[in-house]
Amino acid sequence: MVLGKEQRVIVPIIKVVGDFCNLRCSYCFYHGQDQSSLHVMDDKLLGNFLNQYMTLFTGKLTFIWHGGEPLLAGLPFFEKIVLLQNQFHREHQKIRNLIQTNGTLINKDWALFFKAHNFRVGISLDGNRKSHNRFRMNETGAGSFDQVIRGIGILREYGLEPGFIQTVTSDNIDNVEEDFNFFANDLKIKKWGINVYCNSDGDNKAMLNQDVSNTEFTWYLKEYIKLWLDKDSEKLLIREIDNFFTGALKKKPSSCSFNGSCVYHFCLDYDGKIYPCDRSSNHPDLLLGDLSKQTLLEVLTGSKRVEYINNVTQLPSNCLDCKWKAVCNNGCSMLRVGGITGKDYYCETRKAIFEYVEKLIQKYINLAERQGGEKHERIECH
Amino acid sequence: MKGLNAIKGILERSKNQPDVNTSVTSSKWNDHGDWDDSGSWADWEDGGEPFDDWIDQE
Numbered sequence: 396m397v398l399g400k401e402q403r404v405i406v407p408i409i410k411v412v413g414d415f416c417n418l419r420c421s422y423c424f425y426h427g428q429d430q431s432s433l434h435v436m437d438d439k440l441l442g443n444f445l446n447q448y449m450t451l452f453t454g455k456l457t458f459i460w461h462g463g464e465p466l467l468a469g470l471p472f473f474e475k476i477v478l479l480q481n482q483f484h485r486e487h488q489k490i491r492n493l494i495q496t497n498g499t500l501i502n503k504d505w506a507l508f509f510k511a512h513n514f515r516v517g518i519s520l521d522g523n524r525k526s527h528n529r530f531r532m533n534e535t536g537a538g539s540f541d542q543v544i545r546g547i548g549i550l551r552e553y554g555l556e557p558g559f560i561q562t563v564t565s566d567n568i569d570n571v572e573e574d575f576n577f578f579a580n581d582l583k584i585k586k587w588g589i590n591v592y593c594n595s596d597g598d599n600k601a602m603l604n605q606d607v608s609n610t611e612f613t614w615y616l617k618e619y620i621k622l623w624l625d626k627d628s629e630k631l632l633i634r635e636i637d638n639f640f641t642g643a644l645k646k647k648p649s650s651c652s653f654n655g656s657c658v659y660h661f662c663l664d665y666d667g668k669i670y671p672c673d674r675s676s677n678h679p680d681l682l683l684g685d686l687s688k689q690t691l692l693e694v695l696t697g698s699k700r701v702e703y704i705n706n707v708t709q710l711p712s713n714c715l716d717c718k719w720k721a722v723c724n725n726g727c728s729m730l731r732v733g734g735i736t737g738k739d740y741y742c743e744t745r746k747a748i749f750e751y752v753e754k755l756i757q758k759y760i761n762l763a764e765r766q767g768g769e770k771h772e773r774i775e776c777h
Numbered sequence: 778m779k780g781l782n783a784i785k786g787i788l789e790r791s792k793n794q795p796d797v798n799t800s801v802t803s804s805k806w807n808d809h810g811d812w813d814d815s816g817s818w819a820d821w822e823d824g825g826e827p828f829d830d831w832i833d834q835e
Binding site: 647 | 779780782783784785786787788789790791794795796797798
């Protein structure tokens with residue numbers, strides 16, 4: 396079922412400038428695409444999309460503005476977005492805007508805009524200077540660390556605290572402690588997520604031998620959990636740790652790559668083409684439709700999307716008797732071996748970390764009970 | 778045992794999460810690097826009207 400009774404909002408990820416970017420990060424999904432040509436979504440398409448989307452959906456609407464580097468669309472473009480959202484706003488709609496940026500172009504004007512319109516900002520930062528500059532470079536090959544740190548400083552100057560995404564590769568995996576300390580102690584970041592590099596297609600020649608193996612990623616996450624426990628802060632949120640703990644507690648994890656909400660997203664590219672996700676936006680075989688030729692409703696209810704949903708949600712046979720099935724959902728569809736119907740590349744890691752975390756929780760419960768502390772009667776472990 | 782506060786924090790937060798078998802259609806966090814932590818996730822998920830107009834159109 397594509398749009399059943401339980402269906403509410405399908406979240407759009409909008410690539411306002413296509414693949415265009417001022418950086419040339421070696422591991423980028425769009426590495427090998429044309430990242431040098433400026434394409435900005437035209438006003439007509441933007442207005443058409445927002446009008447249709449805000450007519451189709453009601454309630455709490457999330458817009459994820461993405462790239463390439465979305466700030467390259469320019470501030471007037473984003474001012475137009477806010478204007479159009481206000482124009483098409485209907486009763487009972489609440490809007491939240493999220494933007495993911497590399498942070499290098501942030502200045503006072505952007506900070507004031509984000510503040511004024513309550514945009515939540517996500518920044519890509521791989522860790523300390525050494526880890527970040529390894530693969531996040533500009534066109535001349537120079538690392539972007541200083542520019543990003545400068546951008547973060549400007550946001551904070553205006554009272555904005557961004558979230559962060561760190562990408563882990565084989566080359567920076569040994570820098571785990573330094574990177575954790577950099578985030579938690581030096582930058583005093585309260586929340587970040589970990590993306591892991593895996594190019595199962597092997598089509599990115601700039602990242603040969605950079606895939607993180609299951610053994611490496613399992614080790615890495617365990618190290619992270621130990622560092623997180625050592626830090627011992629109730630307020631420190633690391634997306635992956637949060638997902639594993641929540642899942643081990645038989646609660647619904649928050650991330651799309653754990654909770655099965657992957658199919659409730661779509662990606663609108665600058666030219667009107669619609670894909671399931673920004674990660675799949677350069678995969679012609681996963682193209683769902685084209686807003687310049689079809690209505691949004693036609694695309695979202697179309698046969699291509701039905702086929703995609705069926706393929707993504709049909710779990711491989713080895714998932715069926717896995718105790719973590721309901722809190723794993725076979726991971727990110729773009730990290731599956733052999734395509735979206737395959738098994739999650741990090742299946743082994745996920746099982747190992749769920750088991751590890753489950754034992755930690757049990758240890759905590761036992762200790763709390765022994766100490767006569769707060770009872771956690773509602774906590775149930777697998 | 779180190780990390781009691783960290784685990785306590787995550788246990789508290791998990792109370793606001795839906796049970797594992799709850800059908801969800803959105804993510805408080807997603808893997809695109811963006812997230813929102815205003816209000817509880819459950820509060821966000823429960824908002825809005827069911828999209829009845831779209832029922833069984835296929």
